[in-house]
Amino acid sequence: MDDEVRKIFSKFDKNGDGRISVSELEQMFSTFGSKTTSDEVKSMMKHIDQNGDGYIYLKEFADFHGNDAAAGAGKEEEIRDAFDLYDLDKDGLISVNELHIVLNKLGEKCSLSDCEIMISNVDADGDGNVNFEEFKKMMAS
Incomplete structure (x- = not known):
C-alpha cells in the first residue's frame, strides 16, 4: 500500500484509532472550508465504507x-x-486555488505553480479548471 495513502488517511483519522468516523470526515471537510453538507458526507461514507460498519478503515x-x-x-x-x-x-469545477488548499491541508507541500501544472495536465477544454468529465478521464487513466 502506498505510503501517500497512509499519510492522507492519518490526516482524516484525527483520534488515531485506525478508522475514520463520519464526524472526522465532516471535520476534515470543514477544515478545507468545503460547503459539503452532512448528508453529502454520509452519502460519501456509505460509498467508501465497504463493510457497512459506519467507519472507514485504511484498506x-x-x-x-x-x-x-x-x-x-x-x-x-x-x-x-x-x-x-x-x-x-461546489461550482462544479476544481480551480488551481482549490487544489492548492486541499493538497496543502493534506500535508502535500506544493506551490501554486505546481497546482497550475497539475490542472493544465488535465484541463482538456483550456478553461484553467478541471470539470467533472476531465476529472473522470484522469481517474480512469
Whole structure:
C-alpha cells in the first residue's frame, strides 16, 4: 500500500484509532472550508465504507483512492465523491486555488505553480479548471 495513502488517511483519522468516523470526515471537510453538507458526507461514507460498519478503515480508504475506484461502470458516484473533495465552493469545477488548499491541508507541500501544472495536465477544454468529465478521464487513466 502506498505510503501517500497512509499519510492522507492519518490526516482524516484525527483520534488515531485506525478508522475514520463520519464526524472526522465532516471535520476534515470543514477544515478545507468545503460547503459539503452532512448528508453529502454520509452519502460519501456509505460509498467508501465497504463493510457497512459506519467507519472507514485504511484498506477501504486505499481501495477508494486506488485505481479500482475509477474502473468500470457503477463507479461514477465514487468518482463524484472524490471530485467533491476538491470542489470546495461546489461550482462544479476544481480551480488551481482549490487544489492548492486541499493538497496543502493534506500535508502535500506544493506551490501554486505546481497546482497550475497539475490542472493544465488535465484541463482538456483550456478553461484553467478541471470539470467533472476531465476529472473522470484522469481517474480512469
